[in-house]
Amino acid sequence: MSQFRQTATFAQNSRNRKMQEKPVKEMRRDWILIALMLTMSLAAMDATIVATAIPQIVGDLGGFSLFSWLFSIYLLIQTITIPVYGKLADIYGRKPILIFGIVIFVIGSASCGAAWNMYSLIVFRGVQAVGAGAIMATVNTIAGDIYTIKQRAKIQGWLSSVWGISAILGPAIGGALADYASWRWIFLINIPLGAGSIALIAYFLKENKVSKRHKIDWAGAAAMLITGSIIMFGLLQGGQAWPWFSQNTLIIILIAMVMIYITVRIERRAEEPILPSWVWKKRIILGSNLATIGMGIATMGPSMFLPVFAQSVTGVGAMAAGFILASMSITWPLSSALSGNLYLRIGFRNTALCGITIVILGASSFLFLPFPGPVWALVAIQMTLGAGFGLITTPLLVGIQSTVVWEQRGVVTGTSMFSRYFGQSIGAAVFAAIFNSVLTDRIDTAPANLQAELPSVNKVVEVLQSHKSVSEVSLYLRETFFAATQNVYMGMVIAGLVTLTILLLTPAKFPTLQEKQ
Known part of the structure; x- marks a missing residue:
């Protein structure tokens, strides 16, 4: 007893x-x-x-x-x-x-x-x-x-x-x-x-x-840093410090190709490579990272051009323009937090598909805005985009984290975050090229009676902000800015469609490992 x-x-x-x-x-x-x-x-x-x-x-x-x-x-x-x-x-x-x-x-x-x-x-x-x-x-x-x-x-x-x-x-x-x-x-x-x-x-x-x-792969780390620096430098400077189609761009591309080859050779021979080959051989991780690059590209459209669009075209102040951009930050964390209920039911890939579809619809909505674009519509589009981005980022990150063991989780998380910021760099370069191209073309082909009074591309925002330009010139510049921004959002739609295709080619089933709950 x-x-x-x-x-x-x-x-x-x-x-x-x-x-x-x-x-x-x-x-x-x-x-x-x-x-x-x-x-x-x-x-x-x-x-x-x-x-x-x-x-x-x-x-x-x-x-x-x-x-x-x-x-x-x-x-x-x-x-x-x-x-x-x-x-x-x-x-x-x-x-x-x-x-x-x-x-x-x-x-x-x-x-x-x-x-x-x-x-x-x-x-x-x-x-x-x-x-x-x-x-x-x-x-x-x-x-x-x-x-x-x-x-x-x-x-x-x-x-x-x-x-x-x-x-x-x-x-x-x-x-x-x-x-x-x-x-x-x-x-x-x-x-x-x-x-x-x-x-x-x-x-x-x-x-x-x-x-x-x-055994740390220092040679591989150094090669990756040099290669990444060259590619990122080219993306950041191309179209800004020099034209895209120029000798400098060609030199950057050639050096980058040589460094990529050297990096791959070093990583293949390393005992513990910084970027193991299995990261690129697993279709789930490869597809998720490519989709994350696409998502990163799309985020740069509003980040770069929406605040200045709101001030220059719709005429709101700097603080109001900042709040219009920040409205995306309301729905992003909310959809991110709620995505768990969705990916546990339909899977990580399918949840991300829902997210990119929402992003495409949100970006497409901008194309149908009447000039000059009502503020409430800009806020609604931003909140729609935020909801879509939240349903992409979290399921893809959590999904690939769940397919590997502890000793590999740092690598897959690192490649996912790298993909996101690399995509943003691409987006910054591509959307700047699109915007400047449309702006330049519209100014060069302006009606003859406006040609003498139109500023250079670099002075457009300054003229619109000064409120001293002739009303006819000001109206034409606002319409030009509106058209250039619409082309940026068209680029976002294309990036979204490419991302959608990548996700459709990614396996729907993520083989998650059993965890100790």
Whole structure:
């Protein structure tokens, strides 16, 4: 009888411990999520806060002709380092790589705050981007590690909401700091945020240390970084610093082809390649990454041209134009969070198909807008696009994460994030070429009575914003801007249709691995 009581007591104590451990585990995961969102906000806020302080930065440091490199160098380095960090996270664990990235980002931010001219600021922005690459590569990987397939959609919704909040708060905070304090504070504010992120991650995130010795593929990493830099540099400078059809473009293409060949040879011989061949041999991962590139291309249409369209054509103010663009950030995290219920029923691929169909419908709607385009319609289109993008990004990312083991999740997450930013670079280059081409053609073929008064392509926005142009000229320029933006959205529709085709060719069934729930 005594033994029976001891057994019963032991069983009851065991149940009590499990009941106590579960809330502790859930509480730890909640704090980790807060840490991940805080860390993500470093990169997300930085993408929006800097743009608003450009006039003050240029006024203080000079170098107006160089300011575009503050964004180009950041995008270039962040994008090309993501796959490398993804592999390193699989080797050394997510925690040390993420903390390393935050530290580098904070150092870069502090250095930006102390910059003495535009050249130094550009260099320090590059340092920031080295840290941002680690943040983008590992935050989503950690979310995939600690949450189940069913929970990941909701978590991705929370992480996506960071970008939405940043799209609204970033310009407001950046403008306030630039006007009432100093532009340097838009960088220095990252220091306490980064310190808080590191403290939370260091305390709450527990990982099993990797005991296996690994041989790092440094040659492959270097080759990938050089190759990626050349391709990204060509995409960022083509059509801007030189014409697309020029000797410089040909040289970039030839160098890129040589470096791709060298990189492939190095990776094939490496024991543990940075980008293993199985990433490209698995149709599910290949199809998902190609679709993510297509999605990245499509996102750049409104991001680049909608705010200036709203101000130049519909006549709203800068703040209102920012809110029109940010309206996409309302539906994106919501559809991302709700996508879990959908992909558990119809599958990851089919959920993404629903998303790209919504994107195509949203982009197509812009083509039927009457001139000059009512504000409510622009908001409705943006919210439609956000709903579609949320149904693409989360299912594809969670889907490929669920097809691999822990030791491979960093690589597939890294390639997915790289695909997204690579697509954005392509979109920026392609849509700029489309927009400028239509603008140039319409100005060159304008009615004879307007030819003498029309400005050059580079002066169109300036003339429309000044409100000093002749009404007939102003009307023609607004109609020209409207037509050029419609062609950009037509490009988005084409990108959407290509993405739709890629998804249809991707296997519908994602063979997810059994997880310990």
